[in-house]
Amino acid sequence: MVASSETNAETIATAPAAAPRREVVYRHTIAVRLTHWINALTLVLLLTSGLRLFNYHPALYWGNYGYSGVPSVFSIAALEDIETDEPVGVTNILGHNFITTGVLGVSYDSAGEPVSGAFPRWLMWPDGLDLARDAHFAAAWLLVFNGLVYLLFGLFTGHFRRDLVPEAAELRPRHVLAEIWDHVRLRRARGEAARRYNVLQKLAYVIVIFVLLPVMVLSGLTMSPAVTAAVPFLFDMFAGRQSARTIHFLVANLLVLFVLIHLAQVVVTGMFNNMRSMITGRYAILPEDRR
Amino acid sequence: MSRITRRSLIVGGSAAAATLVSACDQVSVSDVQPLRRILDFGQFMSMHAQRLLLAGQPLVREFTEADISPEFPPNGTERPNGMAYFRHMMSNFADFRLTVDGMVKKPLSFTLDEVRAMPARTQITMHNCDEGWSAIGQWTGVPLGHLLQAAELLPEARYIVFYCMDEMVRTPDNSGFYYESIDLFDALHPQTILAYAMNGKALPVAHGAPLRLRVERHVGYKHAKYVNHIEAVDRLTHIARGKGGFWEDRGYQWYAGL
Numbered sequence: 001m002v003a004s005s006e007t008n009a010e011t012i013a014t015a016p017a018a019a020p021r022r023e024v025v026y027r028h029t030i031a032v033r034l035t036h037w038i039n040a041l042t043l044v045l046l047l048t049s050g051l052r053l054f055n056y057h058p059a060l061y062w063g064n065y066g067y068s069g070v071p072s073v074f075s076i077a078a079l080e081d082i083e084t085d086e087p088v089g090v091t092n093i094l095g096h097n098f099i100t101t102g103v104l105g106v107s108y109d110s111a112g113e114p115v116s117g118a119f120p121r122w123l124m125w126p127d128g129l130d131l132a133r134d135a136h137f138a139a140a141w142l143l144v145f146n147g148l149v150y151l152l153f154g155l156f157t158g159h160f161r162r163d164l165v166p167e168a169a170e171l172r173p174r175h176v177l178a179e180i181w182d183h184v185r186l187r188r189a190r191g192e193a194a195r196r197y198n199v200l201q202k203l204a205y206v207i208v209i210f211v212l213l214p215v216m217v218l219s220g221l222t223m224s225p226a227v228t229a230a231v232p233f234l235f236d237m238f239a240g241r242q243s244a245r246t247i248h249f250l251v252a253n254l255l256v257l258f259v260l261i262h263l264a265q266v267v268v269t270g271m272f273n274n275m276r277s278m279i280t281g282r283y284a285i286l287p288e289d290r291r
Numbered sequence: 292m293s294r295i296t297r298r299s300l301i302v303g304g305s306a307a308a309a310t311l312v313s314a315c316d317q318v319s320v321s322d323v324q325p326l327r328r329i330l331d332f333g334q335f336m337s338m339h340a341q342r343l344l345l346a347g348q349p350l351v352r353e354f355t356e357a358d359i360s361p362e363f364p365p366n367g368t369e370r371p372n373g374m375a376y377f378r379h380m381m382s383n384f385a386d387f388r389l390t391v392d393g394m395v396k397k398p399l400s401f402t403l404d405e406v407r408a409m410p411a412r413t414q415i416t417m418h419n420c421d422e423g424w425s426a427i428g429q430w431t432g433v434p435l436g437h438l439l440q441a442a443e444l445l446p447e448a449r450y451i452v453f454y455c456m457d458e459m460v461r462t463p464d465n466s467g468f469y470y471e472s473i474d475l476f477d478a479l480h481p482q483t484i485l486a487y488a489m490n491g492k493a494l495p496v497a498h499g500a501p502l503r504l505r506v507e508r509h510v511g512y513k514h515a516k517y518v519n520h521i522e523a524v525d526r527l528t529h530i531a532r533g534k535g536g537f538w539e540d541r542g543y544q545w546y547a548g549l
Contacts, residue, residue: 069362126323
């Protein structure tokens with residue numbers, strides 16, 4: 001939870017400069033901190049086990065059916081270069097081939113030997129289709145339980161309304177552009193503005209929490225023959241079983257992109273302060289700029 | 292039998308099984324067993340949540356002939372090894388018998404023609420391989436429930452075991468034959484059939500001729516092929532390595548609704 005403030009964008013601009021002293025506020029409630037770290041753990045597990053599962057059939061299709069021989073929208077393969085006798089990693093996106101040796105298709109083990117496999121071995125855990133699937137579903141249930149706790153908390157304490165839903169003034173193009181410009185210059189929020197999430201942050205969190213994660217869960221369930229027996233509408237929602245698998249993979253990539261940007265922001269805006277606020281809840285507000 | 296007991300039956304592994312598995316699998320089972328037990332809670336949750344969702348026994352979506360995929364990759368064995376099966380192929384399964392026994396009042400044995408003369412169900416459904424691919428095919432066969440009704444299941448029966456003619460690995464105790472099991476919840480579902488025809492033709496060898504199971508709410512490995520023996524049992528612990536299926540004995544989940 002971001003420390004509540006009635007201040008809106010207009011008053012920030014005219015607010016008197018705060019005294020140049022460091023103020024420490026209580027930024028994140030225990031519920032947000034706990035669910036955040038459980039969520040982080042489940043996402044890592046879901047990613048590493050999910051990549052392992054993908055590795056068993058590294059091709060994505062559109063529609064209800066898809067197997068080797070059906071044109072794929074995305075695939076990763078290891079080919080043998082008969083001239084050099086070396087394996088070559090090839091990634092195909094919508095019919096276009098890219099050599100991706102070293103990263104996708106073929107990667108190198110600790111001894112420098114090429115290993116074929118869709119993703120590098122260090123990214124995939126655990127070994128084996130059976131264990132990876134068990135890990136994926138155990139983590140998925142944890143994500144769902146954790147997500148429900150967070151949703152209930154967010155709804156009933158006003159966390160969503162107060163901290164995540166952007167205010168109308170924040171959504172004005174001028175304000176959004178100004179925020180983007182601040183981000184490009186890696187300018188950190190100070191004073192009153194640092195008490196709340198900025199609008200880009202709010203939008204990113206809202207999209208991840210209310211769009212991407214639900215799409216992940218639903219597209220994942222569309223791959224279950226038991227769940228689709230009960231809810232066949234899932235096939236229509238995702239344009240087929242294989243399309244759901246493709247969307248599941250695509251949105252997983254968006255989540256990875258979000259996490260990478262999120263981590264970069266944590267570092268850029270003060271690693272120690274951010275980590276402390278997500279562990280103890282306490283967050284130091286930088287004094288207002290004197291301009 | 293309580294839920295917990297059944298769970299431990301599905302999860303539990305004996306030391307003997309562990310040594311056998313580590314001989315043929317890359318990952319030593321003794322290393323992963325505690326991890327497997329922790330991770331198992333996901334499948335436990337999935338099974339109970341899905342059984343709740345499916346309490347009304349809805350049918351899986353059936354597709355139209357236009358939706359049938361141009362090809363249908365075979366799962367697992369594509370032709371069983373050994374002369375016994377080859378002789379069946381040569382005689383076009385004229386001497387084939389399907390036996391239904393175990394916890395039934397009337398153990399039965401049928402020729403293929405007798406099975407074909409029973410009430411049939413035709414369904415166009417999606418087949419989901421646990422590796423991620425899927426295909427759509429049309430299946431014709433006798434509802435398993437019809438066979439079980441004819442044999443008159445005893446009230447103690449809880450699982451139906453399918454013994455197959457394909458030997459996956461040679462073992463001294465003959466535990467290397469493919470087999471599968473489902474509980475009555477799935478066995479009595481109207482779309483659970485023993486199929487003898489695929490896409491309007493006799494079931495091809497690659498797809499489990501002469502009879503294969505279609506248990507539509509599960510992924511591929513539950514759909515036992517080359518079935519020649521069906522047994523009704525009250526528990527699975529005494530069969531092969533005790534986990535209810537060839538792959539289940541080697542680490543896969545017994546419940547495969549995903």
